[in-house]
Amino acid sequence: MSIFTQNRSVRIFIGILVLFTLGVTVMSEAYGTGAISVSFTKVLGMTLCLCLAALAMDLVWGYCGILSLGHFAFFGLGGYGIGMWLMTARTEAVVRANLAGGVIPPTEAEVSQATALQIFSVVGAEDWPWMWAASDSLFLSLVLIVAVPGLLALVFGWLAFRSRVTGVYLSILTQAMTLALSLYLFQNDTGLRGNNGLSGLQNIPGADAIGQDRISIWFFWASAVALGLAYVAAAWLISSKFGNIIRGIRDDEQRVRFLGYRVESYKLFVFTLTGILCGVAGALYYPQAGIINPDEIAPIASIYLAVWVAIGGRGRLYGAVIGAAVVSLLSTYFTGGRAPDIALGAFRIEWVDWWPVLLGLGFVLVTLFAPKGLGGLVDYIVRKDRA
Amino acid sequence: MSSLLEVQGVSVTFDGFRAINNLSFQIGMPEMRAVIGPNGAGKTTFMDIVTGKTRPDTGSVRWGDLGHSLLSMSEAQIAQAGIGRKFQRPTVFEDQSVHDNLRVALKKPRGPIAAILDRTTDTDRARIAEIAEEIGMAGHLGTRAGILSHGQKQWLEIGMLLAQDPKLLLVDEPAAGMTTEEREHTTALLKRLAETHAVVVVEHDMEFVRRLDCRVTVLHEGAVLAEGSLEHVMADDRVVDVYLGR
Numbered sequence: 001m002s003i004f005t006q007n008r009s010v011r012i013f014i015g016i017l018v019l020f021t022l023g024v025t026v027m028s029e030a031y032g033t034g035a036i037s038v039s040f041t042k043v044l045g046m047t048l049c050l051c052l053a054a055l056a057m058d059l060v061w062g063y064c065g066i067l068s069l070g071h072f073a074f075f076g077l078g079g080y081g082i083g084m085w086l087m088t089a090r091t092e093a094v095v096r097a098n099l100a101g102g103v104i105p106p107t108e109a110e111v112s113q114a115t116a117l118q119i120f121s122v123v124g125a126e127d128w129p130w131m132w133a134a135s136d137s138l139f140l141s142l143v144l145i146v147a148v149p150g151l152l153a154l155v156f157g158w159l160a161f162r163s164r165v166t167g168v169y170l171s172i173l174t175q176a177m178t179l180a181l182s183l184y185l186f187q188n189d190t191g192l193r194g195n196n197g198l199s200g201l202q203n204i205p206g207a208d209a210i211g212q213d214r215i216s217i218w219f220f221w222a223s224a225v226a227l228g229l230a231y232v233a234a235a236w237l238i239s240s241k242f243g244n245i246i247r248g249i250r251d252d253e254q255r256v257r258f259l260g261y262r263v264e265s266y267k268l269f270v271f272t273l274t275g276i277l278c279g280v281a282g283a284l285y286y287p288q289a290g291i292i293n294p295d296e297i298a299p300i301a302s303i304y305l306a307v308w309v310a311i312g313g314r315g316r317l318y319g320a321v322i323g324a325a326v327v328s329l330l331s332t333y334f335t336g337g338r339a340p341d342i343a344l345g346a347f348r349i350e351w352v353d354w355w356p357v358l359l360g361l362g363f364v365l366v367t368l369f370a371p372k373g374l375g376g377l378v379d380y381i382v383r384k385d386r387a
Numbered sequence: 388m389s390s391l392l393e394v395q396g397v398s399v400t401f402d403g404f405r406a407i408n409n410l411s412f413q414i415g416m417p418e419m420r421a422v423i424g425p426n427g428a429g430k431t432t433f434m435d436i437v438t439g440k441t442r443p444d445t446g447s448v449r450w451g452d453l454g455h456s457l458l459s460m461s462e463a464q465i466a467q468a469g470i471g472r473k474f475q476r477p478t479v480f481e482d483q484s485v486h487d488n489l490r491v492a493l494k495k496p497r498g499p500i501a502a503i504l505d506r507t508t509d510t511d512r513a514r515i516a517e518i519a520e521e522i523g524m525a526g527h528l529g530t531r532a533g534i535l536s537h538g539q540k541q542w543l544e545i546g547m548l549l550a551q552d553p554k555l556l557l558v559d560e561p562a563a564g565m566t567t568e569e570r571e572h573t574t575a576l577l578k579r580l581a582e583t584h585a586v587v588v589v590e591h592d593m594e595f596v597r598r599l600d601c602r603v604t605v606l607h608e609g610a611v612l613a614e615g616s617l618e619h620v621m622a623d624d625r626v627v628d629v630y631l632g633r
Binding site: 237240241242244245247248251252254255256257258259260261262263265266269 | 438440461462463466467471472474478480481482483487490491492497498499502503504505547551
């Protein structure tokens, strides 16, 4: 495709992604030296998924100027979509194994009932909620991972954009959306196990014989492929006339209207597309995380997504990826108990508590000294090299 | 001459202030018309109404032979119907090259899917080159619009208007910030356009209006005060009172 020959940053990005993937594979426990533990492989795979979400955020905010503070809701919906299938299939296998010892083989209805009891007893229910109807089919679940976030983004975007809600009002509305969804999922009778969320998602049905060492690297590969494909597709999209138009909308949407473009259709297209991208990213993320609960789509999560893109530099695709990777890995380092605490006599800096302060400080520093973000610094260094 | 645009009895009020007061206006095709008037006479609001940005409280705005009402159409639909607008303050997409600005304006299908699949054909390339030549930017196609001078941005916006290929051109102060030579070029271009298009020019500069040599409509307090040749309206005492100041 001509996007490779025309766009240097795409070639460089894909090159680095391939090298990184090979590097991690060579150092993995399953296929290499074992220098990278299974849990760290998962962290890296999850980071790639977050990069994918940030890429979507950059398209919608950095290129189209819609500061959505609700895109993590779509990410979470993707996670719940795959989570329902994983949990159903896994629990059903366990139930079958338990019932197999009986004299009379269990009927399908009995298996289904026992599975439901197993999954929902934690919230005091024993029947399948309606939203689990597709959970016994992997294919249908995969369709829903795309369809549910896409449909929510489509309906929400249609209502918001046709009323010409823009700027900070739209941001507040998107925050309200993700908060409402999160509160809805917190309820036990919603049918998604309330605050318990879905767990045991790292156990892939039918793959009991395969260890987590191999499964972790497979998900890492899948995440890398998804990020690579999305990056190329996004670069292609913004290099087309469509890209010129959405950047025009970002800078002066009224002007674009007077040129005869229906701005609402363009915004809705970008909003829905990025919602779907976030859904796919979430569906790859949560099997690696192992658990999803409504806290994941709290309003702060979507704000973090915007912070990553701002730190990385919006309006450049690699900026979003760099921002998400750097900030989320640092976050893992400082909040995961790895960073040594600093003792200052009577006072002690515990990084778990101080990480938000550090992040805030970093955000201020980037805004002051690198207004185009970390991606802008990359531009600066590359240009300097060439000069 | 059948009229292309017919505005009848239009009024619009902002917070109790009557910006347009029972205004009627019509223009045929081809025709050139200059609209003059003091600040606050309603010139920009008039353009806003025609292009769909502002909805009038009363009155009708009809378009074309079939007399479609523009009031029920969105800005984008009105633009697609063939009304192009150049703003007073040049508004180009500063972040993008001159070529891309023209490409976005070029008359082609306006839907998102069409935009994704759009390829610059030889015809497009030729048309963009032709417009760039016309606006004196043949050598600047790759330049980022943000670093152009004020006059060049004016030209680029006129170029975008040409690329849009509208039937009616609403041009707000085209000569602002231009050198004498550029003004002459603008005058010639507008006159040439007026041979095949309807052109409405809003202008403050009387010398420029004189050079356009066309019918003049004088607005005052949101209504038409006088209409006719420049000599005719200048001879009107009321016009002299409100516009030339006493």
